[in-house]
Amino acid sequence: MSETPLRLGTRASALAVTQSTQVAERLTALTGVPVELVTVSTEGDRDQTSALRDLGGAGVFVAALREAVVDGRVDLAVHSLKDLPTTQDPRLALAAVTVREDPRDVLVARDGLTLGELPTGSRVGTGSPRRESQLNALGLGLEVVPVRGNVDTRLAKVTSGDLDAVVLARAGLLRLGRQDEATEVIDPIQVLPAPGQGALAIECRADDDATTRLLAVLDDPSTRAAVTAERSLLATLEAGCSAPVGALAEVAWGDDGDEIWLRAVVGDQSGAPTIRLSAAGSLEDAAGIGERLAAEMLAEGAADIVSRSRVGSTP
Template identity: 80%
Template sequence: MTVLRLGTRASALAVTQSGLIADRLRATGVEVELVTISTEGDRSRQPLVEFGGQGVFVAALREALVRGDVDIAVHSLKDLPTTPDPRLALAAIPQREDPRDVLVARDGLTLGELPQGARVGTGSPRREAQLNALGLGVEVVPIRGNVDTRIAKVASGDYDGVLLARAGLLRLGRAGEATEVLDPLQMLPAPGQGALACECRANDDATIHLLSVLDDSDTRAAVTAERSLLATLEAGCSAPVGALAEVAQGDDGDELWLRAVVGSISGSPTIRLSATGLPSEAAAVGERLAAEMLAEGADTLVAVAS
């Protein structure tokens, strides 16, 4: 039997996420071997905005695919550049995990309960901009590292809290450590957050077919709208842009709802808009909402942050 080599980053979260995909493929009768690959984003401890941001966690995996070292690569979709790579096929986007952000804080505190001047860690300009926009008087401090490293900063008292993606905690079995799940009305997630991307070589029809059974149409429509908005704004994954799309039942069938925010790191000004459309027109919905945001001055906010 042919063994499919699945490329993954070496972090605990990446291996766990890749393991979920491997298990689903094994359930279809396919043999899968995980191959760990080191990426620039894993090796560097610089803030993402200082060494490229967009694509730093996926470039090495993609090159391994092209060389034929692996047959499949699994990424956190929010890390994937919006510009397509013609050498590769985004063959499957499985059903999304909870896309919301969470707070992990000392003493079980929520954002509203943190005292003035509390130190909240995040390496995301998107989170920093939206947190500052809430006007809570907390101090946003930079942080890098895996989930263990970030939560340990709270346990040690270096930070009063850290902001993380709930999807990662759920996949690691650590969701109970969050002290608050943040409402998207307060903090919209990164485009694609909570979703996984399964890539293979564009000319590998057999693997494309194998992966296609993992694809979730509602998730693909939602993240297509979010990433289309991001691409039209010409903003990378480290820009202060949040977006969340959902497919819901409307009066005339399924509808796609897209909300987005572009903010200044200082918290003001902030542009928040929404749009609706058909799931089959997801890319156009994202483009249309981005155009409305650009008309409101979003390009200036993205340029200042980049």
């Protein structure tokens, strides 16, 4: 085993450290190279009250980590892919996209309730315009209220009675071993996840060929193809990670082999209007699938909805 460990940059939250630890252990198991974690504070971690859009939206959780890689304080960084801007920094290489965890959202509600069982007027917490728009589109009469903070902070809002429920990513609860606290796994037919949700991105310096080659063992081609389609759609819509855009690409067997089926939604935070469309194509054309579906959504008026989200009410 190499005597010099790789330095892996991570946010300091329990979920980020758990994700990074899992990546480090997997990398060491496959390559024999030791890895040590280095915590890096990001703007999104330091400011737990402002809306993500007010903090700058795309990249608020990853900018400091990326700079730590570029300036050599760490050798690689692990990000939740949904937090990564769609424009690649030329100084960095997206060396690996790991096998995707369950990308769906979950509800954690008082008294074990599901979305359909929550009484009219129930207060449901989320800091995501994407979730807010889709929850309001369901017409359940819920009051969607802003909430920021880590998993513990959000769950505590329910146990304390401040909120009736919160909506979280199931992948985070699974990685923390807390999936049983969810009272419902939300069907993507109701709420599509964020582009890239459930996948982890591993970046290193673009000129660090040795680390790039090493990290390739962690890359999952099917997951990379799926998230490429989702992120291509997001980029073509010119919408950041805090925009009211949901997308989910799934790899399934088609007439000519494996295909990507991409579903997407753009919704006003009030719940209307909402645009939902889907497309399919080959894995090799992942980016093209996202671009074409986004073009269809733009033709239906998606640009106006995304634009309103930038100046709308605080999520």
